[in-house]
Amino acid sequence: MKTSIATVSLSGDLREKLSAIAAADFDGVEIFENDFLAFDGSPRDVGAMVRDHGLEITLFQPFRDFEGLPEPQRARAFERARHKFELMNQLGTDLMLVCSNVLPTSLGGIDRAAADFNALGDIAKEHGVRVGYEALAWGRHVNDHRDAWEIVRRADHSKVGLILDSFHTLSRGIQLDTIRSIPGDRIFIVQLADASMMSMDLLYWSRHFRCMPGEGDLDVVGFMSAVAATGYRGPLSLEIFNDQFRGGSSRSIAVDGRRSLVNLMDRVRRIEPENAIAVTKMPDRIAIVGIEFVEFASFGDEATELEGVLASLGFVKTSLHVHRDVAFWRQPEGGAINLVVNRCSEGFAHSSYLVHGTNAYAIGLRVADASDALERARVLGAETFHETRGAGELSIPAIRGVGGGIIYFIDDALTAIWSLEFNQVEVPVSFGAGLTKVDHLAQSMNYDELLTWLLFYISIFRTTKSAIVDVVDPSGLVRSQVVESDxxxxxxxxxxxxxxxxxxxxxxxxxxxxxxxxxxxxxxxxSARRMADLGFKPLQIPENYYNDLQARFGLDDGLLSQLRESNILYDREGEGEFFQFYSHTFAEGFFFEIVERRGGYNGYGGTNAPVRIAAQKRALRPKGVPKLV
Incomplete structure (x- = not known):
């Protein structure tokens, strides 16, 4: 598989873009004309710089508004093309993109356009280059790859081929099977982009909201399955117009791009193995059985505070690590929640504490095969993690996750860690709070990281994603997206x-x-009653909320009284009901939530978020008051 990415997809100047593209291990680059025009060197300098990075120029683009013009505009278009071909010779590339005409003065007619491309092919042959024709979704006369292919077919020139772009095809809902009949050798390059489904002008949607394959809602897998069936084996190139990417880290976006292509073609290979373009072999996406453990890094008085909060939630310390200052906490009546508090004064956990304070720095994901999980993550560019282990300690496969935290992979064999590395301690007779499992965890990040981490999870793990929703905070919006599996x-x-x-x-x-x-x-x-007996102080919810609940849902007085008494929030979807209450925040904003789902409710109480957030912000340390250390 030969991978490529257009310079328009990344932020920075041309030098920065090429450096990021090479570092992400792409094979080639599409030079977007604006990036070339803004560069302070000659075409030969650009070509040399590309090759010095170990890259090739897969495409020079775009050449606009060529076919179907009346005179004298037609003659001028051919002169422009000659100039571009000479430029391409100096750059060291042999392929130029010609996108379908959008000018109101352009004339329709497939035969007229085919004649223009046949003539253009002769000029391209003189310069030793090729041209690829692409149907823009908003083209004046040609906005469908079927028409573009018919023009290329009738042009009947070896130097004229088709360029397919997933966005232009998928945004218009064109049948993908129509691609399968196109000869693969007549497709000169394939450009790929995804996008979230939006109802807006096609041009505006394309220019601002494209994203990497897998990050959006378009059937890019189906598109590439159809392309692979043609026998095409040329470059797969990303062309991403996205305002967020233009302001982000070029290195990060380039890594995302490479990951998206590898994941995409792995998906295609599994659907149609006989047609698939070659891709690095790797295990299939990993099913997550559950969350095996969550580990906190803490120290000193902060660790004591954390353990006090855990005790108020009904957790008890059941065992201690044989070599390290690490404690294991569970609900005394059982359940599947395993919490680890790491008080070590050295090692990665302590480094995490020194940087972030008390934090949930690691999670252990239960999977069928930990080695397979690590291998897929590695092939997809995840950073592996290894820490020196002592005698008798298990080496657990792990990668770096959000914010540099750790994701461990635990399979059946590795659950022996709890018996091999921990010694049980005497547990006082006590009762828990009836908490049975981790319902969900929430990660906060800057908005410009959201798509990066979405791609990370959905490419490595067998998960599905929800649409992005807006969570209203009194001080602004937070964009929230869910990734989940069974x-x-x-x-x-x-x-x-x-x-x-x-x-x-x-x-x-x-x-x-x-x-x-x-x-x-x-x-x-x-659970709320037991936790109150253990000293738990719930987040206080205002009376106005409960008055509104009664009006919205018609709850009976008894249930409403129970909700109010325990500061429990409520939501309903169809026959499903959702109950939730919260701890106060600690450790600079971390908090716990207790939930109960009834009747198949699958949401997260999103309508309650503004009330919850307002209550939490009232309880925060006032602005300007320093943190006590």
């Missing part, structure tokens, strides 16, 4: 400013991280 729920919250609760957490915590854990209860009212 055994795993994750909400990712992208903060656009530091005044929101999520934004403040990121600022105070010095980076993206897990901001809250939600535990499942089978009887939330009983």
């Amino acid at each position: 055994g795993f729920r994750l909400t990712m919250n992208g903060a656009e400013n530091s005044r929101t609760l999520a934004g403040k957490f990121i600022a105070e915590n010095f980076g993206s991280a897990i901001q809250h854990l939600a535990f499942k209860s089978e009887n939330i009212f009983e």
Whole structure:
């Protein structure tokens, strides 16, 4: 598989873009004309710089408004083409993109356009180059790859071929099977982009909201399956117009791009293995069985405070690590929640504490095969993690995740860690709070990281994604997206400013991280009662909220009284009901949530978020008051 990316997809000047593209291990680059025009060197300098980075120029683009013009505009278009071909010779590339005409003066007619391209092919042959014709989704006369292919077919010239772009085809809902009949050798390059479904002008949608394959809602897998069936084996190139990417890290976006292409073609290979373009072999996307553990890094008085909060949630310390200052916490009546508090004064956990303060720096994901999970993540560019282990300690496969945190992979064999590395301690007779499992965890990040981490999760793990929703914070919007599977729920919250609760957490915590854990209860009212007996202080919800609940849902007085008494929030979708209450925030914005789901409710109580966030912000340390250390 030969990979390429257009310079328009990244931020920075041409030098910065090429450096990022090479570092991400792409094979080639499309030179977008604007990037070339802004460069302070000759065409030969650009070509040499590309080759010095170990890249080739897969395409020079775009050449606009060529076919179907009346005279004298037609003659002028051919003169422009000659100039571009000479430029391409100096750059060292042999392919130019010609996009379908959008000028109101252009004339229709497939035969007229084919004649123009036949004549253009003769000129291209003189210069030793080729031209590829692309149907823009908003082209005046040609906006469908079927028409573009018919023009190329009738032009009947070896130097004239077709360029396919997934956005232009998928945004117009064109049948993908129509691609399969196109000869693969007549397709000169394939450009790829995804996008979230939006109802807007095609040009505006294309120029501002494209994203990497897998990050949006378009059927890019189906598109590439059809392309692979033609026998095409040329470059797969990303052409991404996205305002967020233009202001982001070129290195990060380039890495995302390479990951998206590898993941895409792995998906295609599994659907149609006989047609698939060659891609690095790797295990299939990994199913997450559940969250095996969550580990906190803490120290000193902050660790004592954390353990006090855990005790108020009904957790007890059941065992201690044989070599390290690490404790294991569970609900005394069982359940599947394993929490680890790491108080070590050295090692990665302590480094995480020194940078971020008390934080949930690591999660262990239960998978069928930990080695397979690590291998897929590695092939897709994830950074592996290894820490020196002592005698008798297990080496657990791991990668770096959001904010530099750690994701461990635990399979059946590796669950032996709890018996091999921990010694049980005497547990006082006590009762828990009836918490049974981790319902979901939430990670907060800057909004411009949201698509990066979405792609990270959906490419490595067998998960699905929800549409992005807006969570209203009194100080701004937070964009939230859910990634989930049967055994795993994750909400990712992208903060656009530091005044929101999520934004403040990121600022105070010095980076993206897990901001809250939600535990499942089978009887939330009983859990609230037990936790109150253990000294838990719930987040206080205003009376106005409960008055509105009664008006919205017609709840009976008894249920409403129970909700109010325990500061429990409520939501309903169809026959499903959702109950939730929260701890106060600590450790610069971290908090716990207790939830109960009834009747197949699958959401997260999003309508309650503004009330919850306002209550949490009232309880935060006032602005300007320094943190006590």
